[in-house]
Amino acid sequence: MPRATSTGPTLQQVAALAGVSLATASRVLHGSGGRTPASALVEKVTDAAAQLRYVAHAPAQSLASSRSTVVGLLVHDIADPYFAAIATGAMRVAREHDLMVLVANTFRDPGLEMDYLARLRAQRARAVLLAGSAFTDSSLTPSLSEFTSTGGRVVAIGTHGDAFDTIAPDNYGGGQLAATHLADLGHTTVGVITGPSTLATVSNRLGGFSSIMEPAAVAEADFTREGGRAAAMSLLQDRSLTAIFALNDLMAVGTLAALRDLGRHDVSVVGFDDLPVAVDVTPALTTIRLDLTDMGAKAMELVLANLPTGRTMEAPATLVVRASSMPVRPPR
């Protein structure tokens, strides 16, 4: 067989150079089984390893120990700042635990999502973080339980299920916060731009809002800037609307763009997530803040702590008032 050119130094070679056995070399470098070899040996081995620029063959280690150092992160699209923020948080923690993160970009394709889950299982990923899933129903459950049955852990960010750990942002409370804020400002006729109705995130945010104030109109978009823009355009035909609540910042930014194009400066806008862009648009966006980076970090921690599964961790949502929301113009 045409074996790959050079496979790099092996542990065997390190052991030979150090004049010890393979087992000892492994023990030194891996510090396993509670057994620490004599320090003289330790030095010889580490020296040899350094000299050879030895780097352990990760796949071989995985195979032998049936333990892997990669975790998967499933996102809709890493270019979406929402997911990018979660990813950084997760990566920081992964880094602290000497783990690497395999990012699976589903491009919002459910088929791809299941496929990636299988591949993550194939890799024997230690865990998978579900940051965005196209499935609200339980059709992902089989894939997921296959994954856990192979020894992997699963944590979902957002409301995905209850068979595993969950980081639950307070979407409902955030929706309430938005409604309350708008009501306080005197708005009574508010349009809401939602995302795909299959998303639990959507129903929670909307549910929270509706529990305080009945939306005057609802338009469904696809959670992107363009979607928000289009939805806003249609919603704004109703001139009685004094405010719009967009279920995420991307759509809120689109709404702002629509408002600008229409020359309407009398409509308040509230978003959700508090992405970095929120402070740079004009007017600066009033929004419901989620600490996404922290959520990513928490998710990673949850999955690495070898605790019983099924816990839920709440992530708070807070109101951040900026210039895009203003008191309803007093009747002339």
Add this chain to the structure above:
Amino acid sequence: MPRATSTGPTLQQVAALAGVSLATASRVLHGSGGRTPASALVEKVTDAAAQLRYVAHAPAQSLASSRSTVVGLLVHDIADPYFAAIATGAMRVAREHDLMVLVANTFRDPGLEMDYLARLRAQRARAVLLAGSAFTDSSLTPSLSEFTSTGGRVVAIGTHGDAFDTIAPDNYGGGQLAATHLADLGHTTVGVITGPSTLATVSNRLGGFSSIMEPAAVAEADFTREGGRAAAMSLLQDRSLTAIFALNDLMAVGTLAALRDLGRHDVSVVGFDDLPVAVDVTPALTTIRLDLTDMGAKAMELVLANLPTGRTMEAPATLVVRASSMPVRPPR
């Protein structure tokens, strides 16, 4: 040894269920060596595999074949839209080739960067995409050649070296475009906000600009929004400046914020990259556009095409004029 609980079905079991040998099962599922087993066997094996929900053990495959299906992507920070855009492009292509992408977030720490490179080598990653590196000098070269000597390929995005493939955005030409645009508008006294001077990207963009117009002032920031804001604040003390060229959009957005805070509406701003945010700030940002997603895709393609190493692929930079650049106010 306390082997991990359940390791999932093995090829051996599939073979047994199908009533064929391990070798045959492998050949069927992997289609290897130009040898395709008889279709009757193929069916038996695929059926058995499906029935067992078999998923190949990737580490074992890597070990046996010394071939891996993961590629590494080295970025400063995935939350930076610049890198996120590159990542999406790379992931799309990876996906088409059935590869997974291991994202290494260096947090701009050179130590981490080398460490990740070693780990990527340990994983026997098929290739690594260097999207952002803290090193301009050749101090990364040893790590990189260790990587290539283990059979991995390397492609750099931006000007990183010449020992491997490179996707070279036309930073110099982009700098020229910015200068020409500003000159055409009548600006002669332009401040430039650069990034860390060690970055090749910085010297190229600045070089291009300077080849057309000598900057009236230069301030160094750290390539972030806040850095750009601070640099702009200091630059703007010089009231003679009629325009600012920020070497990337993040800093340009910071500059816009500074301008807003200072109530200065008479200063033109030009950025670089054309991140999504550019259209949503006010005024919309005039910038030099790079097709980041395409660059990421190209990089991945380059690294997968098994061609001789050392090629360079140019990525064009184009001027996108928006509202943030305007003619210099005619002398009263």
Add this chain to the structure above:
DNA sequence: CGCACTGCGGAAAGCGCTTTCCAGCGCATG
């Protein structure tokens, strides 16, 4: 009708590592 040849499935040898024994040694104790 026999022989060489092609083709296809199976046995087996690893890939590089972890981990379980097992053997040997030194020490303390009876």
Add this chain to the structure above:
DNA sequence: CATGCGCTGGAAAGCGCTTTCCGCAGTGCG
């Protein structure tokens, strides 16, 4: 001074897969 115990290093058995040989048919030709 002999026996036993604890500790440490080494030999070896896999982990699950790919791939090279082999051997056995089945075919075509002499």
